[in-house]
Amino acid sequence: MRALWSGVIQFGLVVLPVKLFSATEEHPVRLREIHTADGGRVQHRRFCEAEDREIGYEEVGRGWELPDGRLVPLTDEDLERLPLASRHVVEVLGFVPWQDIDPISFSRPYYVGPDGPPAERPYALLVEALARTGQVGVCKVAVRSRERIALLRPRHGILILQTLLWQDELRDPGDLAPSAPVTEREQELELAEVLMRECTGVEVGQLRDEYRHALEELVAAKVSGGQLAARPEPVPAVDLMAALEESVRAARAHQGG
The missing domain is CATH 2.40.290.10 (Ku70; Chain: A; Domain 2)
Structure with a gap:
């Protein structure tokens, strides 16, 4: 290194x-910028406002902008x-x-x-x-x-x-905290704690980024003219207690299997 x-x-x-x-x-997975009308690649070029011309990267420096808009050039030697x-x-x-x-x-x-x-x-x-x-x-x-x-x-x-x-x-979260009380349903809270204990033991080192693989599948489907099967979206539980109980049963079955 x-x-x-x-x-x-x-x-x-x-x-x-x-x-x-x-x-x-x-x-990171980087996507190319394209012109949506014809699929051509989009290039970003550097223009000098004072001379109204394109300049090379070797001509680009850094500067501090004053309140009145003037720019004070700062070299690497200045920063040292x-x-x-x-x-x-x-x-x-x-x-x-x-x-x-x-x-x-x-x-x-x-x-x-x-x-x-x-x-x-x-x-x-x-x-x-x-x-x-x-x-x-x-x-x-x-x-x-x-x-x-x-x-x-x-x-x-x-x-x-x-x-x-x-x-x-650090941004202020504002009023993101839920207003619903938790203490009214002690049984739900206890069951949630049981579920957390049943779901311990995650091997973080074994987890992999699936985004690139999913993107490659999407590209392959578009090139071949095929269609990707839509993945089902999670649906919020209507009965929280029933969802917790089913989750605990599923977690115990997974641990046992």
């Missing part, structure tokens, strides 16, 4: 040289001089229990590797200390031109830097 960030982790007086590596790799401590230093601000972190704020995980033999001992020390205490380190880091709050946590003997969303990036 190629490192995308290098710097140091600092906690107390301990300074640990590290490198960051992408921990995930998504495999950004007065931000977290550009090359992951400063651990404190430690909190792992269970205190709400997963809704999770953004992107990175593998953290020690940068050179002298870093290996303090690296192993931090991994083991976090694993024993069940704590995670709360820190700030600037990755990919964004400063993020992040967590340092152990996983299988290595450190993970888990970036988080800022509080103002």
Whole structure:
């Protein structure tokens, strides 16, 4: 893997040289944009508003837009001089229990590797200390031109830097919570808990993305002129109690089989 960030982790007086590596790799299914009238491919080209002409990618830079609409060009060299401590230093601000972190704020995980033999001992020390205490380190880091709050946590003997969303990036759910009371039907609640216990033991590692396969089936049908059979849609239960009881029976039969 190629490192995308290098710097140091600092906690107390301990300074640990590290490198960051992408921990995930998504495999999205990408559809081509086409002109619906004739099926031709659609291309996106870059035009300069000032010169009213198409320009090449090598001519494209970045800039900051002022309130009056003017653009201030910013080069890579300018961004390297950004007065931000977290550009090359992951400063651990404190430690909190792992269970205190709400997963809704999770953004992107990175593998953290020690940068050179002298870093290996303090690296192993931090991994083991976090694993024993069940704590995670709360820190700030600037990755990919964004400063993020992040967590340092152990996983299988290595450190993970888990970036988080800022509080103002979490949307208010509003009035999505149901108004129907739950406590009136205690029997339904107990049966729902039974169903959850019967349906434990999911092997997440065995699950696969079926979207690509379904899309290939659809494309094959369109090319051959055939038709795909419509899949039945789930129907909301009219009698919740009956649906729960049937679900429990089905789950027990599946476990037994």
